Amino acid sequence: MQEIYDQLKEKVIKGDQNGARELVQKLLDGGENAKAIIDTALVPAMDVVGDKFQSQEFFIPELLVAARAMEGCLTLLQPLLAASDAKPAGVVIIGTVKGDLHDIGKNIVAAMLKGAGFHIVDLGIDVSPAGFVDAIKANKPDIVGLSALLTTTMKSMKDTIEAISAAGLRDAVKIMVGGAPLTQDYASEIGADGYSPDAAQAVKLAKGMMG
Ligand code: B12
Known part of the structure; x- marks a missing residue:
């Protein structure tokens, strides 16, 4: 064997x-x-x-x-x-933020996380802050992943995190962000729990977030 x-x-x-x-x-x-x-x-x-x-x-x-x-x-x-009731490594909601239609990188991250045993809820592209909030309420994820490829849509990540906080859900989830224009500094500035420059490190980050 x-x-x-x-x-x-x-x-x-x-x-x-x-x-x-x-x-x-x-x-x-x-x-x-x-x-x-x-x-x-x-x-x-x-x-x-x-x-x-x-x-x-x-x-x-x-x-x-x-x-x-x-x-x-x-x-x-x-x-x-x-x-066989095997438990997933965790539940991850992932999406590309409002105004942004790029999804190749997000899809790779989702596939790699799936490969690492996470249950993935993929919200797709151009997801509004309210769309993320509703999905958190519906799916009760451990982790929320936000993707942005445009400097103009990085602001949507901040708006999304603020909407999650305003809905009283910020402590219920870990938030990780990624996409070519992002940096660790920006991720920290907007209050994300983690940033990863690529899919391989996103898997390590997500595993770390699950303790
Ligand atoms: C393909 C592409 C498109 C495709 C997207 C198709 C699709 N289904 O995604 C199309 C043609 C639709 C497109 C449209 C546009 N694009 Co475009 N596009 C690109 C291009 C060439 C490649 C992006 C890509 O897929 N990279 C490969 C993936 C694998 O890399 P990645 O996305 O960075 O993902 C990795 C990491 O970032 C990370 N990651 C990604 N997401 C996440 C999420 C989490 C949670 C984590 C942890 C990690 C993570 O892991 C991934 C895998 O390792 C880039 C140029 C470039 N080199 O980046 C321009 C680029 C992003 N586009 C650009 C622009 C300007 C546009 C348009 C505005 C063009 C126009 N005038 O219409 C529109 C905008 C449309 C919109 N509203 O979103 C600019 C952005 C400039 C800027 N600084 O804002 C770029 C940089 C090109 C350039 N040099 O000018 N684009």
């Missing part, structure tokens, strides 16, 4: 979705459980992808295909996880 786990890890790193899904099925047919497959092969694969991205051996296209391979495997495993 160990050999199949190793092969699966390699297929995900290389972004071979079909090959990876076949191996997941083979492991399930052999009696392995979904959580073991995620913990032993899929999550370690995404850790390798994240490290390769950080060291600039991998770039966005490799990150995207690996994330898609991972998502393809998870669609096979998620029903089984739900059935």
Whole structure:
């Protein structure tokens, strides 16, 4: 079995979705459980992808295909996880803030978090502060992720955090922010709990926020 786990890890790193899904099925047919497959092969694969991205051996296209391979495997495993009552690593609401239509980076962050075992509620693009507040009330997330790619929409992040505070929900969630124009200084200034420059570090940040 160990050999199949190793092969699966390699297929995900290389972004071979079909090959990876076949191996997941083979492991399930052999009696392995979904959580073991995620913990032993899929999550370690995404850790390798994240490290390769950080060291600039991998770039966005490799990150995207690996994330898609991972998502393809998870669609096979998620029903089984739900059935066995395995708890997600945490619940994350994520969205691109009001006025901003960029979602490629947000989608990568969402896919990587999903790969790390988080339950993701993706609100999409151009999400108003009230939209985030309503989603927090409805989903009771542990973490709220805000994405912005334009200097003009960074202000929407501040507005969103203020709306969350005004609704009395600020202490109920951790807020992380990201997007190309952001900096740690800006994140601190608007009262976010964390900032990450890329998806790999976003996963580490989210895990840290869950203690
Ligand atoms: C693709 C793109 C578009 C696409 C978006 C398609 C889509 N579905 O997203 C389209 C064509 C629609 C577009 C439109 C516009 N764009 Co545009 N776009 C880009 C471009 C080329 C790439 C962005 C991208 O996807 N990068 C790749 C991803 C993977 O990187 P990322 O988003 O930074 O995400 C990573 C991190 O930031 C982080 N992250 C991201 N989100 C989050 C969230 C959390 C919670 C965390 C923790 C981390 C995190 O992790 C991600 C993965 O590692 C950039 C240039 C650039 N190099 O950035 C311009 C750019 C962002 N756009 C720009 C502009 C000006 C526009 C327009 C105003 C153009 C116009 N005149 O219409 C419109 C605005 C539309 C709007 N209202 O949003 C400018 C912004 C300038 C500025 N400083 O504000 C840029 C920088 C181009 C430039 N150099 O001028 N754009």
